[in-house]
Amino acid sequence: MGLGERLRRSLRGVQAEATSGCSHRELGQHVLAELGRHIGFDAACSATLDPVTAMWTSCEVMGGRRDLDFEARLFDVEYRRPDVAKLVDIARRVRPVSVLSVETGGDLARSERYRAVHAPAGLGDEIRLLLMDAGHPWGCVHLARALGSKPFAASDAEALVALSAPLARAFRHTLLRMAMSATREPGPRAIGVLSLRGATLVEASSEARAILGATLDTSLPAAAHGIVALARAGLPARMSCPTAAGEWATLHATRLGGEVAIIVERSSPVELLDVVVRALGLSERERTVVHTLVRGLGTREIALELGISEWTVQDHLKSIFAKANVTSRQALVAALFFGYWAPGHERGATPSPYGHYLRGDEKEPG
Numbered sequence: 070m071g072l073g074e075r076l077r078r079s080l081r082g083v084q085a086e087a088t089s090g091c092s093h094r095e096l097g098q099h100v101l102a103e104l105g106r107h108i109g110f111d112a113a114c115s116a117t118l119d120p121v122t123a124m125w126t127s128c129e130v131m132g133g134r135r136d137l138d139f140e141a142r143l144f145d146v147e148y149r150r151p152d153v154a155k156l157v158d159i160a161r162r163v164r165p166v167s168v169l170s171v172e173t174g175g176d177l178a179r180s181e182r183y184r185a186v187h188a189p190a191g192l193g194d195e196i197r198l199l200l201m202d203a204g205h206p207w208g209c210v211h212l213a214r215a216l217g218s219k220p221f222a223a224s225d226a227e228a229l230v231a232l233s234a235p236l237a238r239a240f241r242h243t244l245l246r247m248a249m250s251a252t253r254e255p256g257p258r259a260i261g262v263l264s265l266r267g268a269t270l271v272e273a274s275s276e277a278r279a280i281l282g283a284t285l286d287t288s289l290p291a292a293a294h295g296i297v298a299l300a301r302a303g304l305p306a307r308m309s310c311p312t313a314a315g316e317w318a319t320l321h322a323t324r325l326g327g328e329v330a331i332i333v334e335r336s337s338p339v340e341l342l343d344v345v346v347r348a349l350g351l352s353e354r355e356r357t358v359v360h361t362l363v364r365g366l367g368t369r370e371i372a373l374e375l376g377i378s379e380w381t382v383q384d385h386l387k388s389i390f391a392k393a394n395v396t397s398r399q400a401l402v403a404a405l406f407f408g409y410w411a412p413g414h415e416r417g418a419t420p421s422p423y424g425h426y427l428r429g430d431e432k433e434p435g
Contacts, residue, residue, distance in 0.1 A: 072107060073228035079103045080232060083239065093117050093243045093311055097129035100210065100236060105131065108225050110212040112192060116291065117240055119308060120205035120347050123156045124148075124299075126310035128291040137269075140294045142186045148298040152181040154197060160206045165199035166230050170220040187213065194220040198229045200237035204350050208240040244311060263331040265297055277333040282313045296322040297329045309336045309343070350392055358385045362398050 083099045091099075097115035104113070116128040125144070146152055154167035173179040177193060187193065193216040200208040210229075214221065261277025263270060281290060292310035299306040299322065306322035317336040322329055346359045354375075361371045368386075372379045386398065395401045 071228070072224060073231050076104070076107055076228055076232060077235075079107065080236070091243065093127060093240060094129055094313075096239060096243055097127075097208075098131070101129065101131040104210065104212065108196075108212060108221075108228075109214070111215040111218065112190075112213045113211060115208060115210050117208045117244060117311065118156070118199075118206045120207055120241075122308075123160055123199075123206045124292065124308055125295045126290075126292045126308065136190070137294070139186065139190055140291060141297070142189075143182070144291075144294045144298040145301075146182045146185055148295065148304075149302045150181050150185075153179070156197070156199065156206065156209060159197060159199050160201065164230050165201045165206075165233050166226045167197045168221050168223070168226050169195040169197075171223070171226075175220075188216065191216050193218060196221050196226060196229065198226075198233060200240055201233050202237035202241055205347070207237045207244070210236075261333040263293065263333060264325075264328055265293070265331065266328050271328065277331075280312070280316075280318050280333050280335055282316070290318075290320070292320055293322075293331055296320055296331065300324050300329050309340050351389060355385055355389050355392075358382065359389060359401070363402055 080100065080103050083096065083103055097117075100115050101113050104110075113131045114128050117126045118124065119126055128140075147155060153172040154169065159165050159167050169177060169180055169183065173183075177183040177187075180187075182195075183193075187195065192213045194214050196210075196212045198210045199206045200210070212221070261274045261280050262272075263274075263277050264272040290310055290312065292308050296306040296308055301324065307320070309317050309319045312318050317340070319334055319336045319340050321332045323332075324330075342360065342363065343356060346356050351359065357375065358371060361374060366374065368379050368382050371382050375382075390396060390401065393401055
């Protein structure tokens with residue numbers, strides 16, 4: 070039995086756990102543990118990604134303690150400096166996997182990521198696997214070996230490719246379940262503030278700590294370092310990410326002199342809906358149309374609100390229906406509601422026949 074088949078069999082149980090209620094963090098830990106049984110590595114991490122931007126939203130580490138300085142340097146290279154095999158580049162490939170020693174022709178020093186991040190940490194060769202579903206990245210797995218160790222083989226990368234889509238669906242399922250089952254306390258939305266100098270957390274308000282549900286000194290979300298790098302590069306820096314408390318938070322970073330401030334708030338229903346519709350691969354305008362649909366607006370009302378013609382609205386709707394595998398606006402709203410929202414609020418409810426539309430199943434409802 071080849072390595073690829075052994076990996077597929079080994080991870081079937083992990084995929085089943087994703088549908089039985091495990092969190093994205095537990096899923097990441099289980100994936101790394103299973104990969105460790107078959108592919109030798111000295112350090113590894115699994116990360117969830119924003120499906121449109123490929124920005125990190127969370128990560129789980131194996132083979133060492135989480136190092137915030139390491140993460141800050143990694144994101145600085147990933148989002149601010151030129152390098153080989155960045156996540157956005159791998160996402161455009163037919164085979165979403167990269168081996169650093171192959172990318173650099175055996176000279177790892179040609180990679181900025183190796184020079185600035187890996188080598189100072191005593192790491193050498195690396196495999197990056199993006200977890201792609203319907204053309205969008207929902208996560209990634211990074212495996213690294215110590216300096217001086219044998220590079221990864223081409224057969225290792227080949228075996229991992231087959232895991233990309235099934236693991237992406239598993240991560241997508243856990244994240245969307247979280248998005249649609251996130252609880253909210255009534256009343257005003259709490260807003261917290263984080264202040265960072267470099268990779269160091271200078272200050273965190275009590276509201277930010279409550280929203281993120283973590284001891285921030287040791288568990289600052291990976292997404293925070295990512296948007297800090299974007300803010301320092303002068304790019305838009307806003308993202309929704311899962312928290313340690315099992316909910317979703319929206320982070321917005323802005324530069325304040327030599328420091329970066331991050332505004333933290335619990336994600337609103339509109340922001341959570343956007344997490345779901347991004348999974349369909351909709352354009353920005355199509356996502357806007359979906360937001361008007363769930364508010365119950367008709368074609369003419371949508372056209373007036375968006376300043377476009379009714380014919381253009383119909384064209385957008387045709388594209389949305391095709392991507393969502395539905396034939397009407399009623400079926401789309403039903404798929405959104407019954408596929409993800411209702412199961413999170415009705416324990417033990419009978420699964421809806423519409424749920425398959427957004428989960429990527431192939432069978433039509435009977």
